[in-house]
Amino acid sequence: MNSSELAKVIETVGRDRGIKREIIIGALEQAILTAAQKKYGMNAVLEAHFNDDSGEIDLFLFKKVVDSDDSMLEESEEIKIEDAREMDPDAQIGDELGIKVEAPSFGRIDAQTAKQVIFQRVRDAEREIIYNEYLERKGDIITGIARRIERGNLVIDLGKTDALLPRSEIIPGEQFRPGDRVQAYLTNVELTNRGPQIYLSRTTPDYLVRLFEMEVPEIRDEIIEVKGCAREAGARAKIAVFSKERDVDPVGACVGMKGVRVQAVIQELRGEKIDIVPWSDNPMIFVRSALSPAEISSIRIDEENHTMEVMVEDDQLSLAIGRKGQNVRLAAQLTGWKLDIVSKTTLQQRTEESVFNLQHIEGVNETLAHAIYQSGFVNIRQVAEAEPSQLQVIAGFETLEAAEKLKNQAMEVVEKAGDLLAGENKEGKTATEAHYQNQAASDAKSQAEERLREMMKNAESSDTDEKTEA
Secondary structure (H helix, E strand, O other): OOHHHHHHHHHHHHHHHOOOHHHHHHHHHHHHHHHHHHHHOOOOEEEEEEEOOOOEEEEEEEEEEEOOOHHHOOOOOEEEHHHHHHHOOOOOOOOEEEEEEOOOOOOHHHHHHHHHHHHHHHHHHHHHHHHHHHHHOOOOEEEEEEEEEEOOEEEEEOOOOEEEEOHHHOOOOOOOOOOOEEEEEEEEEEEEOOEEEEEEEOOOHHHHHHHHHHHOHHHHOOOEEEEEEEEEOOOEEEEEEEEOOOOOOHHHHHHOHHHHHHHHHHHHOOOOEEEEEEOOOOHHHHHHHHOOOOOOOEEEEEOOOOEEEEEEOHHHHHHHHOHHHHHHHHHHHHHOOEEEEEEHHHHHHHHHHHHHHHOOOOOOOHHHHHHHHHOOOOOHHHHHHOOHHHHOOOOOOOOHHHHHHHHHHHHHHHHHHOHHHHOEOOOOOEHHHHHHHHHHHHHHHHHHHHHHHHHHHHHHHHHHHHHHHO
């Protein structure tokens, strides 16, 4: 191959494959070295350099300058001092002298080896280019063509390479055929022995966020910020948005005129229901919004355990919980709070039960029991296990002495009654349930006795009337 042909190959391969000129030249130099190593031996020190002026690859064999007889000389590795000084008058014994040698003529096997070296270098360069390109696009939405299914995973042709859409990352119910256009979120890129492996997803919440960025210009312009997203792919999702400008309604902007923006997202997600809620830095307000469309009556917050007890009217309970708990589950994921949804009736029963339970502490009447309950202590055991400083928040027990007294009295109840009054009784019923059950039984007994007395009275009266008539 002459100089012009070699330069043409370098230019053509670089243009067609998008590979840097230096990489192609390096591959050619390595191919020359591989072939030369076979000719001069594995111990020979060789270097190959592309000559820009001549357009050829120059091959150099480095030999050590020695003072030795011809019979002892290793020709591929050593050169006599006399011969060395003919090339370089300043050569000294022990120096290494680079001697330009003829590149070996490639036989069939050598040519095949060189070809494999070049192809391998070019292939590695292509893989690195693809890896770096898609690594920069990590977190973006990309589009490809479905080609085949491997072990349940969908292989997608991206043009330069293939990507993998795992079965677990496909929206439930979706089916793709070869040739279908597929849009997905690029989750990860890994460099393996077989080249770059690109992983996609259609179920991640990040995909939903990216779709809204595509449809809503205000999000792209950073006027509206997506604060969070929770999603159960194929069923329902909740997304929290916040506007940095007062004049811009974040929910309205995401919905769009006549719902055109959100409908475009829903269509791409195969009809997935999407709730767009306004974000708030106030946790209680945020939770109210996240549980929409249910109407919330009140919220009781527990900062220490990061939980909220959310009360709703009885007719709102199923709406707040959602089908199979979906609404409250997504709201909890979106807000980061553990949510306990209770109906008004259930909460009243809980309150009555706790108040009745707490009144078993000596000196605690119904009013004080309500105050203890409102401070977050729902049974006697919690009062007994609390620190006096924690009990001082209760109205009527602000002093340390009063708080310690309350704690000691609660501990006495726990020691004497155990779980019967501190929590649940042996039958699994709460103290209040047991109380009302006993009361109901007592009332039923009294009513039965009263009816018996009335029947006996009526019988006696009837007997007296019969005697009078006779």
